[in-house]
Amino acid sequence: MRLVFLFAATLLKAQTVVPVDPALAEISNTHGFLQTAISPDGAHLAYVEAMAAPNQSTIYIAPRVRVTAGDGKVVCDEYALAWSADGKQLAFLSDCAKKEQLELYVAPAEGGAARQLTHLKGLLAEPKWSPDGKRIAILFTENLPHAAGPLDPVPPDSGVLESEVFEQRLTLVDASTGTARQLTPKDMYVYEYDWSPDGHGFAATAAPGDGDANWWTAQLYTVTGESGEMKSIYKPPVELQIATPRWAPDGKSVVFIGGLMSDEGSTGGDVFQVSALGGTAKNLTPGMAASASNITWPKNSRTLFFTEHHDGGSAVSQLDPATGQTERLWQGDESINPPFDDSGISMTADGKSSTVIRHSWQQPPEIWSGRIGDWKQVTHENRLRKPLWGEAKSLHWSNDGFHIQGWLIYPAGFDANKKYPMVVAVHGGPASSVKPNWPRPGYNPTLLSQQGYFVLMPNPRGSYGQGEKFAAANVRDFGGGDLRDILAGVDEAIRSAPVDPQRIGITGWSYGGFMTMFAVTQTNRFKAAVAGAGISNWQSYYGQNAIDTWMIPYFGAWVYDDPAVYAKMSAIDFIKQVKTPTLIVVGDRDGECPAPQSYEFWRALKTLGVKTQMVVYPNEGHSFHKPEHQKDVLLRMIAWFNENLR
Numbered sequence: 123m124r125l126v127f128l129f130a131a132t133l134l135k136a137q138t139v140v141p142v143d144p145a146l147a148e149i150s151n152t153h154g155f156l157q158t159a160i161s162p163d164g165a166h167l168a169y170v171e172a173m174a175a176p177n178q179s180t181i182y183i184a185p186r187v188r189v190t191a192g193d194g195k196v197v198c199d200e201y202a203l204a205w206s207a208d209g210k211q212l213a214f215l216s217d218c219a220k221k222e223q224l225e226l227y228v229a230p231a232e233g234g235a236a237r238q239l240t241h242l243k244g245l246l247a248e249p250k251w252s253p254d255g256k257r258i259a260i261l262f263t264e265n266l267p268h269a270a271g272p273l274d275p276v277p278p279d280s281g282v283l284e285s286e287v288f289e290q291r292l293t294l295v296d297a298s299t300g301t302a303r304q305l306t307p308k309d310m311y312v313y314e315y316d317w318s319p320d321g322h323g324f325a326a327t328a329a330p331g332d333g334d335a336n337w338w339t340a341q342l343y344t345v346t347g348e349s350g351e352m353k354s355i356y357k358p359p360v361e362l363q364i365a366t367p368r369w370a371p372d373g374k375s376v377v378f379i380g381g382l383m384s385d386e387g388s389t390g391g392d393v394f395q396v397s398a399l400g401g402t403a404k405n406l407t408p409g410m411a412a413s414a415s416n417i418t419w420p421k422n423s424r425t426l427f428f429t430e431h432h433d434g435g436s437a438v439s440q441l442d443p444a445t446g447q448t449e450r451l452w453q454g455d456e457s458i459n460p461p462f463d464d465s466g467i468s469m470t471a472d473g474k475s476s477t478v479i480r481h482s483w484q485q486p487p488e489i490w491s492g493r494i495g496d497w498k499q500v501t502h503e504n505r506l507r508k509p510l511w512g513e514a515k516s517l518h519w520s521n522d523g524f525h526i527q528g529w530l531i532y533p534a535g536f537d538a539n540k541k542y543p544m545v546v547a548v549h550g551g552p553a554s555s556v557k558p559n560w561p562r563p564g565y566n567p568t569l570l571s572q573q574g575y576f577v578l579m580p581n582p583r584g585s586y587g588q589g590e591k592f593a594a595a596n597v598r599d600f601g602g603g604d605l606r607d608i609l610a611g612v613d614e615a616i617r618s619a620p621v622d623p624q625r626i627g628i629t630g631w632s633y634g635g636f637m638t639m640f641a642v643t644q645t646n647r648f649k650a651a652v653a654g655a656g657i658s659n660w661q662s663y664y665g666q667n668a669i670d671t672w673m674i675p676y677f678g679a680w681v682y683d684d685p686a687v688y689a690k691m692s693a694i695d696f697i698k699q700v701k702t703p704t705l706i707v708v709g710d711r712d713g714e715c716p717a718p719q720s721y722e723f724w725r726a727l728k729t730l731g732v733k734t735q736m737v738v739y740p741n742e743g744h745s746f747h748k749p750e751h752q753k754d755v756l757l758r759m760i761a762w763f764n765e766n767l768r
Contacts, residue, residue, distance in 0.1 A: 140534075142760060145510040145572045146753065149561050153503035155479045156201055156460060158489050161209035162421075162471040166231045167500060168212055169477075169489050170201045176747050177222075181214055183231065184489070184500050191227045191236045192218035199224070204249040204258070205231075207471075211297075213249045213258050226260060226295055239300035247290070248314075253321040253421075255297065261312060262293040262304065263333075272334045272386065272669050275711035275743035290333055292326060292345060305350040313340055313386070316369050316376075318398075319421065323347045325355075325367040325376040325398075334713070337386040338363055338671040342378060344398060355400035361594070361675045365389045366466070368419045368426070370443070374398055377406070377426060377443065379414050382594045384553040384633070384672055387463060389415050390431055390586035390593060395443055406443055413555070413586035413593060416466030423473035427451075427494070429464055431555045431586035434516055434527040438467060438494050452495030455516065456482035457559040467494070482558035483514050483531065483568065511571040512536055514558060517578075519614040524592065526607050528580035529556055530615050531571045543625035543767040544576035544615060546608060546648070550632030552584035552600070553593055564745075564752035565631055565654055565707075565759060573760055575767075578615050582607035598678055600660075600691040601640040608637070609645070624649070625767045629759065631655050632715055632744065636693070639723050642704060643696035650766035651704040652759045655715040655744055658723035659695075660688040668713035697726045703733035705762040707755050709742030735762075 154172035156179055161167070167184040177199045181189040189212060192198050198218040205212055210231050215224045219238060224246045229236040240246070244264040251258055266288045292306040292315055306312055306326070311333035315326040324345040329336040342356040342364055355376070358364050363383040367376050375398055381391020390413035396403040407414065412432040419426040424444065430437040430453075437453035458478045459465050469476045476494055481487035486504035490497035512532035519526050533542050547567035549556050556579040561568045570577050581587055582604040584596035596604045615621050627650040630638045635656025642651050657663050664670055664681040674680065681688045689695055704727060708720040717738060727734040737758060739751045746752050 140573055142569065142572065142757065145569050146563075146756075148507055148510055149563055152486050152507050152560060153501075154460075154562075155487050155489060155501075157203055157465055158477045158479055159203040159205055159468045160470055160475060160477045160491065161205045161231065162207055163209040164470040164475045165209055166205070166212075167477055167489070167491055168203050168205070169501070170203060171503070173197070176749070183212070183233075187233060189214070189229045189236065190218065191216035191225075191238065202247065202249055204251055206251045206255045207253055208255060211255070213251060215246055215249065226258065226300075228258075228297065239295055239297070240302055241300070242302060244288075245290075250315070250317060251297075252317055253319060258295045258297055259315065259317065259324070260293050260295060261290050261315070262302070263288050263290040264304070272714050273743055273745040274747075275709065275741055276668055276713035278711070284332070287332055292324060292350070294347075305347075306345060306352060307350065310352060311336065313337055314365060314367060315345070316367050318344075318347075318369050319371055319373045321347070325369055326352075327364055327367055327378075328352065334386075335669050336671055338383075338669075338675065340364060342367060342376065342396065344376075353400070355398065356396045356403050358403075361597075363391075363675075365391075366417045368417045369398075370395075371419065371421050371423070375443075377417060377419065379417060379428075380405075381413065381590055382553060382597070382675055384551050384676070388551060388554050389464065390553055390555075392590060393417065393426075393428055393441060406441060406446060407448060409589065410448075411589045412437060413589065415464040415586070418466050418469050420469050420471050420473035422471045425473070427467060427469065427473070429458060429466055431557070433587055434529060434555065434581055435557055455558050456480055456485070457557045481560040483511065483560065484509050484558075486560045510534060511561070511568055515618075517611065517614050517618060519610055521607050521610040522603055524583055524595065524603075524607065525588070526580065526582060526611060527587065528578060528611050529558070530619060531568060531577040531579070532619070533574045533576060534572045538620065541620045541622040542574060542576050543627070543763075544578060544612075544621045545570050545627040545629055545763055545767075546578045546580070546612060548608065548628065548630035548634035548637040549579065549581070549585070550630070550634050552596060552604065552633045553586060555581050555586040563749065565755045567629055567759070569756065570760065570763065573764065575763070576615065576619060576621050578611060580608050580611040582611070597676055598687055600676070601637065601644070601693075602691075605637065605641055605644060608641070609647070612647070627651060627763050627767050629654070633657075635715065638704075639693040640691070642700050642702040643693045644699070646701050648702050650763050651702050652762055653704060653706050653720070653723070654755070655708050655712055655720070656706070656723065657715055657719050658693045658726075659719065660692045661685055662722070663716070663719055664688065666716045666718055694722060694726060697723075698730065700727060700730065700732050703762075703766045705758060706734065706736040707739070707758065708736075709739045709744065709746060711741060712744045714744040733766075
């Protein structure tokens with residue numbers, strides 16, 4: 123199969139209306155933050171700053187003391203902060219010793235050389251200190267030959283498939299000698315874990331088999347610290363996925379987030395509690411009109427704290443499991459922590475101080491610290507950054523008995539006396555939400571605002587932010603009610619702002635790519651479309667993708683048992699209705715939304731004589747990592763809309 127890859131610099135047919143380079147410079151010059159962690163005693167605050175190049179990051183202790191496993195001159199990838207219980211030592215991962223091989227290091231909080239603990243081969247992740255400070259637990263995938271995670275490029279298939287499965291195992295490292303001992307069984311993949319308060323065991327989410335494929339079927343286990351014996355204490359129903367297990371400080375129970383989730387790492391749901399001995403899990407937040415995204419339970423606090431998706435923004439609440447009383451402590455139209463990677467709030471042991479990463483479309487990311495809702499800014503690395511895109515307004519509208527929220531980004535330099543084209547940008551997932559966030563490199567519809575477009579970013583049914591009933595409202599109905607919600611949002615945008623109804627486009631990535639493909643088969647309202655990593659045929663997709671277990675909760679059955687429900691939601695079954703010029707882009711090694719799905723849609727459009735173009739990016743997965751590809755896909759999107767909506 124021949125791959126088509128044409129660089130934008132030579133073959134883009136349409137010129138941008140406004141030079142995009144200044145906006146790209148603002149983004150590339152932004153100091154990104156991956157994590158922030160406050161020591162249990164509150165004496166120290168560490169953070170990880172992302173550098174412009176991929177897989178490069180730097181650790182600092184505030185105000186700005188570098189912590190590194192290298193000599194300070196070598197550029198490394200260093201992250202995954204973990205404070206010891208006494209706050210005197212900081213554990214982290216670094217590839218300074220050998221490029222692309224992470225190892226575990228420990229550095230003193232007061233400064234000084236970092237000490238290498240491990241000498242392993244494979245992928246290390248998520249270090250956490252034992253309560254007594256004598257051991258550090260990590261997640262270790264021995265001999266893994268490639269990056270882990272469904273967003274990364276999948277290895278090319280060859281030979282006998284599934285002949286070797288690499289399991290991520292809970293591993294204990296002696297903090298004084300560095301001796302490592304793999305704890306959990308070879309046939310179990312551990313996703314997340316938490317030390318028990320007494321340090322004798324763990325709570326963990328895990329499943330047998332391929333880790334990327336089976337997260338959606340994970341159960342909650344306790345793990346014995348000596349033998350590694352695993353006992354399932356909660357097996358969720360098919361429609362419930364689980365994440366972020368946390369021990370109660372008294373050691374008698376475990377709390378976690380449970381909900382209908384379409385993507386590992388994109389967490390949303392209610393807060394549940396189950397006995398450490400097993401049994402029925404109790405929903406502590408039934409009927410909550412928001413979606414919990416992470417949990418923190420300080421060891422000296424009777425209440426836990428959880429971050430939330432809430433009405434297109436973020437929130438933090440406090441929950442007393444003993445009484446069920448919940449109190450909203452803060453909410454805002456912004457993001458806390460990186461988008462799609464909510465690491466929660468790092469808190470002191472007494473729960474009185476915390477640290478977060480805060481950012482929005484108008485405010486670049488910075489580290490903040492203090493009491494929840496009364497944070498003070500710690501870093502000022504992005505004080506020179508200015509938004510070169512328009513302001514955003516939160517819109518609300520009703521449809522089919524649901525109340526929908528979305529964001530309308532205005533054109534830069536907006537003139538109320540002019541009419542502007544608009545592009546609808548549909549988020550991925552579908553279990554996710556659009557929240558205000560400072561733009562990042564790559565495919566980024568926000569930058570269409572800089573080109574003179576309104577950009578509508580809806581949170582239709584199936585999204586996080588309005589509770590579990592809303593998040594599950596698109597089950598067995600992809601492209602049905604959620605598309606009606608989006609079209610009603612277009613109407614609301616036209617009522618609210620000077621949008622030209624004859625110049626409206628649509629775009630999206632992943633589930634948003636599917637929605638783009640499906641939408642142009644259902645309506646001719648959109649005059650241009652850009653489908654990124656889309657899905658055109660759910661029936662063939664079932665047999666092509668690397669993560670098929672996510673589909674059962676949404677479709678209700680295997681495709682082999684109920685092909686009709688897959689067919690009714692497949693764009694290819696309505697392909698003859700398409701008139702919209704459509705650009706299709708995809709990575710050739712995408713395991714989540716494989717390239718054949720894009721080929722199928724593109725080939726059909728060519729056969730029908732619909733204006734189309736397809737670009738396949740070599741050695742890219744579901745997320746693009748190469749800077750030249752990130753820029754190229756953005757420029758192509760802008761040029762396609764300029765060519766077809768201007």
